[in-house]
Amino acid sequence: MLVRTRGQRWFAAVLLVIQAFAPATAWAADNVRLQLRWLHQFQFAGYYMALEKGFYRDAGLQVEILPGGPGSAKPMAALLADEADFAIANSGVIIARMAGDPVVALAAIMQRSPIVWIVRADSGIYSPHDLDGKRVMLMPEPESSELRITLAHEGIDPKQLQIQHTSFNPQDLIDGKTDAYDGYISNEPFWLRQQGVGYRLIDPHEYGVNFYNDVLITREGLLQERPEQVEAFTQASLAGWRYALEHIEESVQLIHRRFAPDKSLEHLRFEARELKKLIMPELVQLGHMNPGRWQTIAEDYVELGLAQGPVNLEGFIYRGPPKADNGLLYRALAGALAALLLVGGVALRFVHLTHRLRSEIELRRQAEEELRRSNSQLERLANTDRLTGQCSRLKLEDLAHAEIKRAERHDLPLSLAFLDIDHFKSINDQYGHDVGDLVLSGLAQKIKAQLRETDSLCRWGGEEFIILMPHTDLDHARVMAEKFRALLAAEPLVDQIRVTASFGVAQWQPGQGLGELVHCADLMLYRAKKLGRNRVEFFSHSHIQPLV
Template identity: 70%
Template sequence: MSVPFVSQPTCPPVNPARGSLWMGLGLLVAQLLWPAEALAADKVRLQLRWLHQFQFAGYYMALEKGFYRQAGLDVDILPGGPQAAKPIEALLAGEVDFAIANSGLVIARMQGQPVVALAAIMQRSPVVWIVRADSDIYAPQDLAGKRVMLLDPPESAELRLTLLREGLDLDRLQVSPPSFDPQDLVDGRTDAYNGYTANEPFWLQQRQIDYRLINPHEYGVNFYNDVLATREALLDERPEQVEAFVRASLRGWQYALDNLEESVQLIHRRYAPGKSLEHLRFEAQELKKLIMPELVQLGHMNPGRWQTIADSYVELGMAKDTSNLGGFVYRGQAHTDHRLLYQVVGGATLALLLLGAVALRFAHLTKRLRLEIAARRQAEQELRNSNLKLEHLASTDRLTGLWTRLRLEEVAQNEIKRAERYDLPLCLIFFDIDRFKAINDQHGHEVGDQVLREVAHRIKAQLRDSDCLCRWGGEEFIILMPHADLEHAVVMAEKLRILVAGNPVAGNPVAGAPVTGQIVVTASFGVAQWQPGQNLREWVQCADQALYLAKQSGRNRIECYAPPIPQPLP
């Protein structure tokens, strides 16, 4: 791609009477002091993941608005596509200096490849399954026995991990490679289409075809996407160039997101004339939701989240271990503007003295700036660590390690919305330990705490990954069971009742303390299925009423809430 030509400034005129010596010295000083952008720009190459579209708007705008040129870079942007080189392979082969990859970049690092993640543009992945609205598919479990399109790993890792977490083996699906033609979904040749939220939905809306999305994000799978990457050798050899490219690229992304219509028009005119303006506008709006510039800093990467993503690839069998992640996440450099603009005004001695004075001054300022930036980054990291600790404390019960009531309420609200939207079954099991006060009175509060921890541990070990267990208060617990009807929940409650009653708890809460005997523990259970129109408070009250009935009926039993039957009008 061509870069607009910029004329090179010339040195100030020199009086011929001063002789060739003065001219030579003047030219030397001018070269030392002239602005960096006036010198020859470094040639670098960027490999995209796919064909030109708004997905790469920030890089186009950094080029077109001169941000790369101002950083001393001459950038070639190479489109991807079926016939293009794979970005990571081209990067490692030295064919390009930078590349755009998905979160699968971390697999290459775990395999010992010297790749470095510089910035994550999309904070959430756009990868989804698209199903027809008139189908019976609402959740991943509904894909069992269905015809499902699925990209090869790691491109489809988010979808594969969703299936694994929801307990659905690939053997139970009729899997086929993607056709990249959503008409197959419309014509019924597939039941679930592996697509992007920013692409195929526009095509379906244009044809007035109703659809639903199965989004891994709604099931706790949260990967980065469109990650800017380089190789370690380039970072070691030219760290200033890498830093300049990252900063100019993020500046381009900020401009693109602040000026969506201008960016759409330019991309349509210069890069993607085959895509309509309407499609590019749709893509821009959808991708902005995934980039989330209002919530996080552009390009933000959390090392802890990368560790979670790496662990997910190991869980899927795409990598063996996460021992090679050191140095994978780019930390950036303190940014100091070294560009100077001076005019040669005298002889060589005066110019060199001036240069020396300026160099000393800048060295002092640079040292101060780096110290201030280091202190600020340390303070920011301490604040982030403190926020994470507070969030953990607020959502975790300190005694049992279970979710708190506040955390369960947040998740339950989301599950109610999903049940309303997709007409899914949703159940609640409310249980507490029978005669717990007597246990405290007879054996002491330390033993009582041991009973709570032991019961919580046993119950949690029997639940599905999608079930949520929380300590509601005191000896009361609640289990939230998505995608489970009343019959399923009652079977689970009976299994848990037998488990609690059949396994006494040892009364020695402190290591080394004498055993006070085996304590027989029982629990009573109330089960309620969510009814359309119920809010969370009403639903919990129904389960509580069933629990109260179990207590009144003799304890160590299960009762179900039965909604009142409407009486006919007289």
């Protein structure tokens, strides 16, 4: 007896609906080609599983999956040249659409982009501003757009950087041939851990850049000619992704065996865990696309000079199969109702139609409510650090700008403490990153419990945290920082693991922006590290002791 999983039963039901309303010969046994963005890896697991579990076959499709990578066709070019029927692209697909190319976005698999800069832990680079004058790798546009938009949001001219072409070899970071390597959060970090190299990430998401990635696309002509085939392929692919994310180990084993034998099982498992965080299947419906978010992405591309405005998304976002013209149906129903009136059965028919309409209204209300919840969850996720539950960097920047304006308007004190866990790399090296994550969460909880309601705690990046203290002068902020330092050093955080932290404290001065305030606190944090760690140093504008 054939036993179907929940995902397979769901897809079979959707397929029956599609087949019931589609012409019988519209897409039977069609051969279609899918062009990937890169070499075979877990990044494309959903399509492999749709093929392996028969979702494509059940949809009447015979699918050929074409790998990307060096020497392979570019997905967009292959699609427009009719060398592929479907392709995987990044958010740059909107640039092609605005330039007049007939491309349509069917589903966004990743709700967040995996593209980051990776810097060595010993580099002294913590934020985009620290890249000034440094050697920075960037892929050609639009592949590097998330990183370039980050620079634009931070007011950094790319001419201040030494731009290098991407080498696709993270060994260059280890060998000192570059200062910032652009890679995927789901890929190169695993390799660096294997090499025992400490690193930090500069993630565009922490600076308000929120792009989709791995967008399934097709040609407008194909959608117009064979809408049932496009719908069937899209639904089968999403069913494959559901299965892959619910059966990660099975998917990893299949990809290693059939598609990527050169990639270790451990590497594929790491990639799967990281990508699932970006796909967010627990929070957002697979493939979900928000028109407002696409509008913002398009405007960012216009700001970079990669596209010409005004932004027009008409026809770009796939809305599902075209709906039939119901005019004739309504006229027929009107005639039927008239006939039923003559025979006295109109009341029964009216009750039936009313019940059906109410059901459809309720279904639409539920769908709208689910969309509102998804958008609300996405907003909360953007404002909260996923590991510690505290403010994200983006949220703290919003809070800090508001507090600075309040301090200027009412002549109020405002202070900031920058703290860093001492020798945190040794904890990760000795106990593993899972224990390191517990240490970070434990530290955040311990400090948060001591803060006032008006204070804010933010995980700035890695093992660094910032405490924003409104209505607080420098002397009071020093006392609070010393209290936090002593509290952390007093007892173990996790399983007898003791940690200490170094603190840099600074008070906002009229005319300062957030960047200058953070810089002052960071200088003091650096001083605390140099003077032996596990101490508090404060920034005095009247006198700064030089480091010997």
